[in-house]
Amino acid sequence: MPILMTPLAVTAYTATSAMGSGLAAQLDALEHARSGLRPNDISSAPLACWVGRVDGVEDVVLPAALGAWDCRNNRLAWLGLNQDGFLERVHAARTRYGADRVALLLGTSTASIGATEEAYRRLDADGGFADDMLRPAIHAPHSLAAFVAAALELAGPCLTVSTACSSSAKVFASAERMIRLGLVDAAVVGGVDTLCDSVLFGFNALELVSPEPCRPFDAARNGISIGEAAGFALLERIEAAADAPRLLGYGEASDAHHMSTPHPDGLGAELALNDALARAGLDAARVDYINLHGTASQKNDEVEAALVGRVFPVRTRASSTKGFTGHTLGAAGIVEATIALQAIEHGLVPGNLGGDTPDPICGAHFAWRNERQRVDVALSNSFGFGGNNACLAFARAGFAA
Amino acid sequence: MSMLRVHVEGVGLWSPQLADFAALRALLAGATPPAPSPRPAAATLPPNERRRAPESVLLAVEAAGQAVAMSGRDAAALACVFASAHGDQAITDYMCATLARSPAELSPTRFHNSVHNAAVGYWTIATGCHAPSTAICAQRASFGAALLEAASQALAEQRAVLLVCSDTTGSGPLAEVTGCAQAFGCALVLAPQASSASLGRLDLQLGTAPTDTSLPEPLQGWRAGNPSAASLPLLALLAGAGGHCELPVAATLGLRIDMENVA
Numbered sequence: 163m164p165i166l167m168t169p170l171a172v173t174a175y176t177a178t179s180a181m182g183s184g185l186a187a188q189l190d191a192l193e194h195a196r197s198g199l200r201p202n203d204i205s206s207a208p209l210a211c212w213v214g215r216v217d218g219v220e221d222v223v224l225p226a227a228l229g230a231w232d233c234r235n236n237r238l239a240w241l242g243l244n245q246d247g248f249l250e251r252v253h254a255a256r257t258r259y260g261a262d263r264v265a266l267l268l269g270t271s272t273a274s275i276g277a278t279e280e281a282y283r284r285l286d287a288d289g290g291f292a293d294d295m296l297r298p299a300i301h302a303p304h305s306l307a308a309f310v311a312a313a314l315e316l317a318g319p320c321l322t323v324s325t326a327c328s329s330s331a332k333v334f335a336s337a338e339r340m341i342r343l344g345l346v347d348a349a350v351v352g353g354v355d356t357l358c359d360s361v362l363f364g365f366n367a368l369e370l371v372s373p374e375p376c377r378p379f380d381a382a383r384n385g386i387s388i389g390e391a392a393g394f395a396l397l398e399r400i401e402a403a404a405d406a407p408r409l410l411g412y413g414e415a416s417d418a419h420h421m422s423t424p425h426p427d428g429l430g431a432e433l434a435l436n437d438a439l440a441r442a443g444l445d446a447a448r449v450d451y452i453n454l455h456g457t458a459s460q461k462n463d464e465v466e467a468a469l470v471g472r473v474f475p476v477r478t479r480a481s482s483t484k485g486f487t488g489h490t491l492g493a494a495g496i497v498e499a500t501i502a503l504q505a506i507e508h509g510l511v512p513g514n515l516g517g518d519t520p521d522p523i524c525g526a527h528f529a530w531r532n533e534r535q536r537v538d539v540a541l542s543n544s545f546g547f548g549g550n551n552a553c554l555a556f557a558r559a560g561f562a563a
Numbered sequence: 564m565s566m567l568r569v570h571v572e573g574v575g576l577w578s579p580q581l582a583d584f585a586a587l588r589a590l591l592a593g594a595t596p597p598a599p600s601p602r603p604a605a606a607t608l609p610p611n612e613r614r615r616a617p618e619s620v621l622l623a624v625e626a627a628g629q630a631v632a633m634s635g636r637d638a639a640a641l642a643c644v645f646a647s648a649h650g651d652q653a654i655t656d657y658m659c660a661t662l663a664r665s666p667a668e669l670s671p672t673r674f675h676n677s678v679h680n681a682a683v684g685y686w687t688i689a690t691g692c693h694a695p696s697t698a699i700c701a702q703r704a705s706f707g708a709a710l711l712e713a714a715s716q717a718l719a720e721q722r723a724v725l726l727v728c729s730d731t732t733g734s735g736p737l738a739e740v741t742g743c744a745q746a747f748g749c750a751l752v753l754a755p756q757a758s759s760a761s762l763g764r765l766d767l768q769l770g771t772a773p774t775d776t777s778l779p780e781p782l783q784g785w786r787a788g789n790p791s792a793a794s795l796p797l798l799a800l801l802a803g804a805g806g807h808c809e810l811p812v813a814a815t816l817g818l819r820i821d822m823e824n825v826a
Contacts, residue, residue, distance in 0.1 A: 207666045207667070296740065323699050325696075340715055343715055359666055367671035
């Protein structure tokens, strides 16, 4: 059994996705049930599907000193870092604690593989990378975290978590352990993934991509829509910010079942949920809202709806927000963490966009339309290929379990 | 700065020259250990998975299996931290080449094997492990960052952790930018408490410059040819009489390791 966790303060957070850049745009899209999905206009060859593309990534210019890191994923990272005053908040933490006392832990599924794809599309006559693509650092999965470390001028522990679609949820767990052990005083966590051929054609090859906008938990759902996003949060001890929302707990577990389909009984997902509740010292009945993984794949939604039904009372509201953003893969954990935090801050349970004909497996927990209510405790589920499961628990400032 | 103290209970190792940790010990003692077969056996995987699994998975599972066997622990109970600077380079090369030529022909199996956590996914499936598992990277600091992550988890959660760090040989045009000349995989089982299974005690201290401890040849060359072989200074200490070494843990941060033999 995990020990009860001392909560951490989430002293800053931000998200940029197909809903828009920054928290105000995200809240506006949620409040108006406005999806950011559009017909696919980004793959290098046609593919009939919908995508959650972020506007303006192509126009982002990195600071000159960071020019060697240029690629779509790092441009999206830079766009995301520049929202909601996040850069300034990190700068203040760096000044307060020292650059080597702030960890940087980021999740990504494919990092800047899009740049490697581009290098292969225009190889030299001799079969090698073109000169402008001979930048080893962007062709490695650590590209994102190494770029952000340079951009934020952080000099503490820095690592990339790449566990597919649970990546940027798991970074909260690593950060909590490092802060608890006194290795650092604060941590920047988050994640970025960008649309690229690998994921569009890869998920298409697995027959997991819908030709229409995704419909999580709908009876007629027929697959995912892939999106891109950047999100970040700053974690500190609660003594540093008593009025900030809190990370109450986290859970991590493995299905030990299959590489690309979830355990049929949701075993790993339930272990991760129970781990998070135990660390947070919470009964399931204290949870006001769960942002579900809800990808709109047949299997995920079936397993996850059953889990909600067997663990929570119906006062616990549940929804997937993938209908707004698409599945942002390695960035889904952080984006949905920020939605859970906004649910607490604004008393908004976002409706499960796209679920127009609810699957009968879904209980009365599901918020099919927006609901206004006080949210003290919100969870976020993130599950990845390889049977990798994570669950995060957040609460409003001052909440005591 | 806090010090982390963990206990090593098992060591696994595989490269084209070294079949296991005993082979490294023999090499450092002046012997010439026999080279292993060209493909890691990865006996922990069921035979059908072993046939289908990509080389990156075989390499990681081989090192992991050796370390867990040495520790005597039940693999199903170990939290897992698997690291690789580059993931499966043969699959990345295949995917990028296929996407450039005919994207609709992309293999679904190769795609789901392309995730960075493929090796730890296969490992948890093969061992029935429901414990937390992660897959990380940090370029040439991948082993140091993984050691810090695994030691943090061992101490914060008071549980034994399996640490694996492996990289395969570079493939195709990608090889020019990854610079992996040959495969290298290693694994440690770390525990928060000393026990009869302890081989050595590690005291980890953050804060030094990210320097590489010098190594004798051929270890120095092997380290230059594979980011996971950045672990060799620590593996050499474990194979010898103890002492200290320094490993990069991030671009601008190093880890000092003081190792004391208890076996």
